[in-house]
């Protein structure tokens with residue numbers, strides 16, 4: 616399963632994958648961080664299509680075309696704002712990954728790239744957010760043949776190293792299970 620996961624550093628708007636995921640806000644009308652970068656790179660038609668969607672609740676996902684992006688589609692998902700952890704944040708963040716991946720399956724998307732949802736302006740602790748991302752993605756891939764490839768795009772060393780560590784841990788655990796069988 617972990618062979619279907621890539622971890623890269625860089626700008627998600629440059630990736631020529633079938634779909635990039637946007638860490639959007641619930642209006643879907645653009646914002647700062649990765650959301651702003653995606654809207655700038657996609658051009659004004661993206662916000663026009665987003666306007667027709669009528670927003671998106673936290674944890675859910677919506678899909679649009681990618682317009683001027685190299686990616687064909689944008690999957691917009693709304694992560695939780697971190698508020699100390701007692702307000703269902705973990706479950707909402709897990710839903711972002713599950714719902715984005717489910718939408719990808721529905722549309723026949725083979726390659727998808729995620730930013731580290733909620734870890735910027737929304738303030739989710741990086742260690743916890745990346746653990747949820749890896750756990751949910753591995754679980755989803757174990758039960759679905761697509762997407763063939765999931766890329767985690769890291770903006771900065773802290774996120775990159777967190778993903779590397781978690782994926783290595785997951786690989787060790789699977790290896791141990793295989794050996795004991």
Ligand code: ADP
Pocket residue numbers: 625626627628638639647648649650652694730731732733734735736737738739768769770771774
């Ligand atoms: P949120 O509001 O969900 O926290 P942000 O856009 O503020 O969303 O941040 C989410 C993550 O995306 C952060 O780790 C941030 O560093 C990263 N990020 C910001 N710009 C880009 C980009 N162009 N490509 C990939 N990741 C990005």
